[in-house]
Amino acid sequence: MNKSITAIVFIAASLLTACGGGAGGGYGGGSVTPPAATPTPSAQGNLPLSESVAGSAAWVDPSSHKTLYFLDVDTPTGATCTGACLSIWPVFAPDAHAQASGNVTIFTRSDGTGKQFAYQGHPLYTFSGDSGADQANGDNFPDFGGHWHVARPNASSATPPPGGGSCTGIYC
Secondary structure (H helix, E strand, O other), X not given: OHHHHHHHHHHHHHHHHHOOXXXXXXXXXXXXXXXXXXXXXXXXXXXXXXXXXXXXXXXXXXXXXXXXXXXXXXXXXXOXXXXXXXXXXXXXXXXXXXXXXXXXXXXXXXXXXXXXXXEOOEXXXXXXXXXXXXXXXXXXXXXOOEEEEEOOOOOOOOOOOOOXXXXXXXXX
């Protein structure tokens, strides 16, 4: 009988400790913390973020931190990257909560593939040749009738490129 009581006390103590009833357990004062609240999506959705890419500020996709690019022959009224181009240069599309802000706008693509972000009127894309954050493998890449460039925040058409050269503004 003595062995049965010892076993019951041992099991009860083990259960109490496992459930957080011992010293330092539970939510009140110890090693166990309550689960984190689920974050609420931003009212502006997935607007591009400015981060350092290859040593200078660039727009990036907030979910993957991949660099955003634009094609210099695209116009503020439409995107020339369609069809096969989109498999190499995927569209940076707004999520359901996205709202335009400042020089970042949202437009409906004329090819029927949905909405897309644009910066200073230039549609934004990621590059399939970038495998992760802080890469700019598509910068100055000649493809699909023009050259691809990293989209840089705070650029204006009157801003000369860093270090000189012939490009200006967001084309640098």
